[in-house]
Amino acid sequence: MTVKINIVNAALPLRDESRLYSLTAEDGKWTAISKQSGELAQPGAVALDDWDGAEPADGRLTLDAKGSIALPGFADAHMHLDKSFSLPKVGNVSGTLEEAVQNYAAAAPGFGKEEIKARMMRAALQSIACGTTALRSHLDFHVKHGPEVALRTVEAALEVKAMLAPYADLQLFPMIPYYDLTEKALEIAAEAVSMGVTGLGGAPHLSPTPEADIDRIMALADRLGCPVDLHADESDDPSVRTAAHIARRTKEYGWSGKVAVGHLCSLAAMPDADAEPIIRQLAEAGVGAVTLPGANLYLQGRRDRHPVRRGVTRVKELLAAGIPLAAASDNIHDPFHPFGRGDLLLIGLVTAYAAHMGSPADMRAVLRMITANPAAVMGLHGYGMEVGNDADFVILDAATPEELFAMVPERRWVWRRGRCLKAAARRAEWSVSRLRHYWEDATERVRFRQPTQVNA
Numbered sequence: 200m201t202v203k204i205n206i207v208n209a210a211l212p213l214r215d216e217s218r219l220y221s222l223t224a225e226d227g228k229w230t231a232i233s234k235q236s237g238e239l240a241q242p243g244a245v246a247l248d249d250w251d252g253a254e255p256a257d258g259r260l261t262l263d264a265k266g267s268i269a270l271p272g273f274a275d276a277h278m279h280l281d282k283s284f285s286l287p288k289v290g291n292v293s294g295t296l297e298e299a300v301q302n303y304a305a306a307a308p309g310f311g312k313e314e315i316k317a318r319m320m321r322a323a324l325q326s327i328a329c330g331t332t333a334l335r336s337h338l339d340f341h342v343k344h345g346p347e348v349a350l351r352t353v354e355a356a357l358e359v360k361a362m363l364a365p366y367a368d369l370q371l372f373p374m375i376p377y378y379d380l381t382e383k384a385l386e387i388a389a390e391a392v393s394m395g396v397t398g399l400g401g402a403p404h405l406s407p408t409p410e411a412d413i414d415r416i417m418a419l420a421d422r423l424g425c426p427v428d429l430h431a432d433e434s435d436d437p438s439v440r441t442a443a444h445i446a447r448r449t450k451e452y453g454w455s456g457k458v459a460v461g462h463l464c465s466l467a468a469m470p471d472a473d474a475e476p477i478i479r480q481l482a483e484a485g486v487g488a489v490t491l492p493g494a495n496l497y498l499q500g501r502r503d504r505h506p507v508r509r510g511v512t513r514v515k516e517l518l519a520a521g522i523p524l525a526a527a528s529d530n531i532h533d534p535f536h537p538f539g540r541g542d543l544l545l546i547g548l549v550t551a552y553a554a555h556m557g558s559p560a561d562m563r564a565v566l567r568m569i570t571a572n573p574a575a576v577m578g579l580h581g582y583g584m585e586v587g588n589d590a591d592f593v594i595l596d597a598a599t600p601e602e603l604f605a606m607v608p609e610r611r612w613v614w615r616r617g618r619c620l621k622a623a624a625r626r627a628e629w630s631v632s633r634l635r636h637y638w639e640d641a642t643e644r645v646r647f648r649q650p651t652q653v654n655a
């Protein structure tokens with residue numbers, strides 16, 4: 200049976216905002232996306248707000264989005280699903296990155312596979328419920344405790360990936376140790392790749408020999424034919440500059456689009472004149488970048504007396520250089536970062552605060568940082584709301600990006616391959632019941648409307 204959904208009156212803020220759209224998906228792919236001349240009164244359409252999420256028996260469904268925003272499914276390009284929700288077991292008294300790394304490494308051998316799977320599932324499912332349909336997780340890979348500890352996490356992650364496959368794409372990057380990068384460690388990493396992880400990760404800026412480590416990780420990736428995603432320069436020290444070396448090697452290998460760097464905090468700690476050439480090198484080499492504003496606002500600047508640095512990379516400069524820059528969750532309720540719930544819209548809002556991005560054009564750029572940009576960083580195929588692509592998308596209870604970031608709406612409808620994974624409760628059920636009458640009247644009167652123009 201063909202499953203066909205038709206959604207009318209959807210707002211697509213990353214396209215033409217002066218119009219509403221009709222969207223059609225058949226058997227999981229977009230088959231039509233067309234601009235409407237005005238608001239459509241489609242006979243037989245069910246108002247999204249009245250829909251309980253059930254598919255009709257004949258597989259045909261027409262919904263009226265009533266001007267709500269539809270975005271491609273969010274893509275979270277940098278997570279640590281295996282560490283998520285470990286905070287009750289692994290604390291961090293000082294709140295520094297160093298203590299987080301130390302405490303987690305000491306606790307790692309004690310985590311069983313089922314526990315790791317349960318933590319990964321919880322974080323992933325929460326993310327999916329918030330609208331994310333593609334996730335990239337780095338994985339703890341502590342070979343110093345023996346290969347079984349490192350490979351236990353890999354096995355857990357691969358099982359979670361298989362379980363989640365109908366609901367989201369999950370990419371996995373084991374973090375090659377930054378201390379004592381032995382041949383044995385590289386061998387075990389190669390084994391992880393043969394088991395099915397996506398590519399190689401690591402945090403070479405923490406190594407005493409960062410450039411040599413980067414060269415060896417890249418050489419292994421070359422041999423295995425897999426992508427590379429490195430934590431880079433997560434430090435307030437402006438002399439930490441592994442990003443430049445990663446860019447150099449990426450260019451030499453001709454790996455544009457295959458290499459990503461996360462954090463880049465030291466870029467924000469150095470003067471413009473030093474940061475500019477590094478940003479240029481990253482752009483020229485085609486390296487993708489990820490900012491993790493939640494974790495870095497929390498972890499960085501810990502040794503500063505006032506003024507205290509904020510640790511978030513140069514978001515506007517990286518975007519201006521044409522680098523695909525994603526905003527991502529990083530850690531969730533673990534010793535690295537006690538907050539978060541896998542909601543990329545919330546991470547977008549934190550990005551907007553941290554990078555001073557509140558203009559109309561900025562807000563739309565932030566939306567790209569949780570959709571198209573991470574899709575580019577992750578090398579996703581068939582991503583985005585174009586005919587022929589996968590119908591992975593989220594509809595949110597907001598009419599404009601301004602409303603989206605002001606309200607960070609709870610009410611979302613999440614779709615994967617044209618099937619609804621999560622529908623929102625009706626507005627009337629969700630609102631405060633005793634005040635419902637006033638609430639409905641007030642929300643109708645104070646509505647966010649389609650903007651007539653957006654400043655570039």
Ligand SMILES: [Zn+2]
Nearest residue numbers: 279337430529
């Ligand atoms: Zn990370």
